Amino acid sequence: MVGKEAASLRNRRRISSPSLLGAATGLCAFGLFLFASQPVLPRNGPAFVVAGSENIPNGAPRLFGYDHSHYTLRCRMALGLKKTPYRMIWVAEDDAETPISLVGKKITPIIEYPGEVAFADSLKIVARVDADTAFGPALLLPGTERPEVDAWIKQLSKPMRNLGRPRYIRSAVLPEFRSRSSRERFVTTHPLPDPKTGVTLSKEDWAALPKEKRDEAYDHYWSQSDELLEQLNLALPGVEGLIAKDSHVSSHGLSYDDISFFSRLRGLTLIKGVKLPASLEGYLAVMSEMTDIPLLTQAAI
Ligand SMILES: N[C@@H](CCC(=O)N[C@@H](CS)C(=O)NCC(=O)O)C(=O)O
Structure with a gap:
């Protein structure tokens, strides 16, 4: 032995x-x-890569945009779903020079692929990203007519706007609002209804008001948060039955309907006290993972 x-x-x-x-x-x-x-070694390109230590590859496209903007979210969704590495360049709300130097006007989102002319318009950007076979086949099915979804979102839009806008300028996390000037510009260019009459002025008339009047309206809606939240929370359960699955809102699969739906609703997560019905909470969480776009829950105010 x-x-x-x-x-x-x-x-x-x-x-x-x-x-x-x-x-x-x-x-x-x-x-x-x-x-x-x-x-x-090239400056940014290691000869070998340990999984998880990769830098953004040279030549990745640059997306210019705002964190609160549903137009920018559309583009981030397409890039994230497709797993296309990209540089996210946060533009300040009061930075006209950056977009004008790229596309000749003050607009975001803008995408710039190396060696190509930069261009704006979220849906064109989504289409370009989705069609890029360098990162696999197109993923997005066509959108469908969902009048019931449109009607539900319409019900939310007023309380969401009146709760959302005063929060954007108070948020410590949205990079486009990190200076007083950027916040003032947002207030000047984004009207809220007159607190007494409920009338919303045209952009021009709103911008012509004395600054104190505009600030008064933003402060008013901030202080009305509880009432507005009640309206919003009453309307939210109307989502029941509208979401096919956590991973796609319409029954035919991941589609332009998701680009529209998630980008419109992610902003809800900035509102403290919002009561998300289970199906919506599940959808937002899964879509946030799939698109690599964080929700704002931790930063809710
Ligand atoms: N049709 C455009 C609309 C984009 C748009 O309206 N962007 C807003 C920001 S969310 C903008 O640039 N507004 C002018 C400004 O910020 O001064 C798209 O789909 O990308």
Whole structure:
């Protein structure tokens, strides 16, 4: 018995010594390769990559936009779903120079592929990204007519706007609003209804009001949060039956309906106290994962 064990141990030693030697040689060669390759590495392109340590590849497109904007979200969704690496360039709300230098007017979102002319318009950007076979086949099925979805979103739109706009300018996390000037510009260009009459002025008339009047309206709706939240929470259960699955809103699969639906509703998660029905909460969570777009829940105010 003892003899057998000793023989087996010898055998194992015979087997393991060359393996150890091989592993050591391999490690040395690997180290040598690493050392030798350092000076010739391109600045951003490692010669080998440990999973999870990748940088954005050279030549990835740049998307210019705002975090609160549903137009920018559409583009981020397409890029995230397609797993296209991209550089997200947050534009400040009061930065006209950046978009004008790219497309000649103050607009976001804008996408710029290296060697190509930059262009705006969220749906054109989504189509370009989805059709890019370098990152696999197109994923988005056509959109469908969903009048019941449109009607439900319409019910939400007023309380969402009146709760949302005052929050955008108070949020500490939205990069486009990190200066007073950017917040003031947003208020000046985004009317809210007159608190007394409920009338919403045209953009021009609103911009012509004294600054205090505009600020008064934004402060009013901020202070009315509880009442507005009640209206919003009453309308939200109307979503029941509208979401086919957590991973796609319409029954035919992932489609332009999702581009529209998620991009419109992610902003709900910035509102503290919002009561998301289970189907909507599940959908937003799964779509957030699929698109690699964080919800704003942790930053809700
Ligand atoms: N049709 C365009 C509309 C984009 C749009 O209206 N963007 C807004 C920001 S959300 C904008 O750039 N407004 C002018 C400004 O910020 O001054 C699209 O789908 O991308």
